[in-house]
Amino acid sequence: MMELMEISKKALPKAEEALNKKPESVSSLEKTEKGWRMEVQVLERKAVPDSFDLLSVFELSLDASGNVLGFKQIKKMRRGDLLG
Template identity: 35%
Template sequence: MSNTRHTQTPQDSQNSQKSQKSQNSDKGNGVAEKRPSPMEVLSQARAQLTELTGMAAETVSSFERTEDGWTLEVEVLELARVPDTMSLMASYQVDLDPEGQLTGYRRVRRYERGRADAHRPGGR
């Protein structure tokens, strides 16, 4: 019986090693680290900003992938007024990590809804 016990132990050890290799290879293949699509990132960013500020995100005016994740500029209604063209809007820069989780935000501009940006020479 002692021979049977010794032959099972190496097999159990090999099975355990195979299982660990399989788990590690899943991580390397991206199974455990699925990256969100750009549309998922947009949706998550809007939802997270709304949850944090209590203000509904109306539109996303810019969106780009960065070395650290994603950066968006989101237009938000800050203060509703009558008529609607006098409502106060704001642009928020929103930073997200590669998985789409919000890491920071800041207001970069505040304006009345009915006002166009002033024309600036040079396109900016």
């Protein structure tokens, strides 16, 4: 079984390819019966000030090796919403 950091490192470039957007961060990563579930935040729209940037959170299903099996958008929010 791959360690969390290995899965995260391997899955992030594949997530970027699947989403066609570069993930800014991984907000969760957990083992499932069939592999892994990962949530990432991606920048949808840059704004000034930064606290008004629009972010999307995506949940990705990964196989045991970190390959993306599927994904869905689960939330949109402003960056400032993370602070409060």
